[in-house]
Amino acid sequence: MALKGLDIFKLTPKTNxxxxxxxxxxxxxxxxxxxxxxxxxxxxxxxEAKAQLGDATAPPxxxxxxxxxxxxxxxxxxxxxxxxxxTFVSKNLYAVSVCEGSFDGKLPEIMKVDYxxxxxxxxxxxxxxxxxxxxxxxxxxxxxxxGTGRGIILECRxxxxxxxxxxxxxxVKPLLNGADAQNLNAFGALAIEFGxxxxxxxxxxxxxxxxxxxxxxxxCKELVLDVGSSSVKGAFAAAVQMRRAALRDNDRxxxxxxxxxxxxxxxxxxxxxxxxxxxxTLKYGSIIVLDKMSYAQALPLYGLRQNIYTDxxxxxxxxxxxxxLNGADAxxxxxxxxxxxxxxxVVSGELERSGxxxxxxxxxxxxxxxxxxxAAGKLSASSISKFIKEFEIENKINNRTLVIPGKVAxxxxxxxxxxxxxxxxxxxxEAVELVKFFKEYKSx
Numbered sequence: 001m002a003l004k005g006l007d008i009f010k011l012t013p014k015t016n017x018x019x020x021x022x023x024x025x026x027x028x029x030x031x032x033x034x035x036x037x038x039x040x041x042x043x044x045x046x047x048e049a050k051a052q053l054g055d056a057t058a059p060p061x062x063x064x065x066x067x068x069x070x071x072x073x074x075x076x077x078x079x080x081x082x083x084x085x086x087t088f089v090s091k092n093l094y095a096v097s098v099c100e101g102s103f104d105g106k107l108p109e110i111m112k113v114d115y116x117x118x119x120x121x122x123x124x125x126x127x128x129x130x131x132x133x134x135x136x137x138x139x140x141x142x143x144x145x146x147g148t149g150r151g152i153i154l155e156c157r158x159x160x161x162x163x164x165x166x167x168x169x170x171x172v173k174p175l176l177n178g179a180d181a182q183n184l185n186a187f188g189a190l191a192i193e194f195g196x197x198x199x200x201x202x203x204x205x206x207x208x209x210x211x212x213x214x215x216x217x218x219x220c221k222e223l224v225l226d227v228g229s230s231s232v233k234g235a236f237a238a239a240v241q242m243r244r245a246a247l248r249d250n251d252r253x254x255x256x257x258x259x260x261x262x263x264x265x266x267x268x269x270x271x272x273x274x275x276x277x278x279x280x281t282l283k284y285g286s287i288i289v290l291d292k293m294s295y296a297q298a299l300p301l302y303g304l305r306q307n308i309y310t311d312x313x314x315x316x317x318x319x320x321x322x323x324x325l326n327g328a329d330a331x332x333x334x335x336x337x338x339x340x341x342x343x344x345x346v347v348s349g350e351l352e353r354s355g356x357x358x359x360x361x362x363x364x365x366x367x368x369x370x371x372x373x374x375a376a377g378k379l380s381a382s383s384i385s386k387f388i389k390e391f392e393i394e395n396k397i398n399n400r401t402l403v404i405p406g407k408v409a410x411x412x413x414x415x416x417x418x419x420x421x422x423x424x425x426x427x428x429x430e431a432v433e434l435v436k437f438f439k440e441y442k443s444x
Contacts, residue, residue: 060246061255063090064222066197067151068172073125075224075257075286081247083308090257091309092281094301095126095153095289097263100137103144106292111148113298118316118341122302124150126175128261128289131156135164142168153177153199153287159186170194175224175287177201177259181211188218197222199259204228205238213253223256224287229264232276236283243284257286267291274301281305315367316341320387322396323348328357330396333441335403335427336384338365338373350434356442359397363387370405381414388419403427 063077077089098106114123127145129152131138138156142165145152152174156162162178177199179187191198198220202208212223227238239258246255260280266272274297277288281304290297310316317339324332325348335358337347344362351358363383365373373379384404388394400422404411406429415424428437 097128126151260285263291317367323360332357385418
């Protein structure tokens with residue numbers, strides 16, 4: 001049963017301080033009860049009180065980390081089913097499944113998928129290491145994976161092989177994915193001994209629930225629940241039902257992150273696996289395992305994930321600066337638009353398609369689209385001239401022609417007044433017309 005603010009207030013030190021960001025301890029207690037603030041925010045709360053209140057006030061879904069060093073990943077902690085209710089907490093993670101025979105062939109392609117998009121690194125976070133029956137070969141596979149800088153998932157139901165693997169990689173906090181109704185005692189003991197999270201599987205939801213409950217009693221507090229791979233329909237139903245049970249019914253046995261093995265749901269079908277990965281990015285795969293990851297798969301999946309796991313109240317923006325396109329140098333034409341991510345990617349894509357060398361200048365427009373930024377005063381002659389001066393554009397670029405978005409053609413005269421010596425050219429209204437515009441402009 002959820003605690004009320006008064007229950008928490010009784011255990012809160014009556015310091016009446018502002019260390020917690022609250023004017024009174026009652027206000028702090030009410031925020032804790034509502035899930036708006038964590039107990040650790042109060043510097044005067046005793047360890048005994050934290051222990052007493054911790055489980056009762058924790059999010060309905062357990063939050064913990066996998067990995068170590070620079071490869072630390074957060075799972076769980078979710079409090080809502082829908083993104084429009086509240087920003088999601090922990091983005092889902094992608095893994096590629098490998099075994100002894102496929103590791104060397106797949107690794108180069110896996111390592112190629114590593115790029116930056118809007119300040120976030122996009123790469124394959126985990127290697128899912130499959131045990132195929134040979135303990136010594138599996139240990140060798142784990143040793144190879146340790147040198148990749150990626151998180152490790154040990155897909156193994158053999159306790160001896162799992163122990164040998166953990167002795168090699170326990171320091172990087174892998175996910176030991178192999179507990180089921182038959183081996184739960186052995187795998188629970190391994191997870192506790194090595195201090196790692198434990199993946200749990202079951203033939204159906206009832207068995208999965210009972211196995212997870214039994215592991216909790218053994219002392220396993222960091223679990224990842226496998227949604228199953230018998231059918232796509234069954235896996236999707238399990239993912240949704242577990243999340244609803246945890247968040248709406250407050251059933252903490254199902255209050256753990258989930259694992260979806262798309263490689264097993266659609267073996268050998270790269271396109272279906274990608275489609276399934278997109279579905280479970282939305283509903284509700286914490287870790288999604290694929291058979292491979294190429295750029296063709298990564299671009300849509302990571303773009304979708306970034307959209308879903310970004311605060312909807314904070315628009316995605318690109319950093320202000322100079323973006324040379326098509327081999328542009330200091331003599332290339334200058335083009336400007338806003339920093340709204342969608343606008344940037346649409347415009348830059350069309351500019352690249354034109355093949356004309358261009359310097360794309362992105363100024364700070366508050367993350368708004370062109371017309372919205374103009375209406376809000378974020379895109380104006382003053383803001384553009386300020387950007388050009390602050391970034392010392394005139395010292396870096398020789399060309400003095402600036403192409404502005406067609407929808408703010410009204411700014412042409414004002415910009416030329418603010419920037420003596422510059423020629424302002426108005427582009428077409430629609431991005432799709434930019435290719436023809438610049439090809440004809442270049443030849444004119």
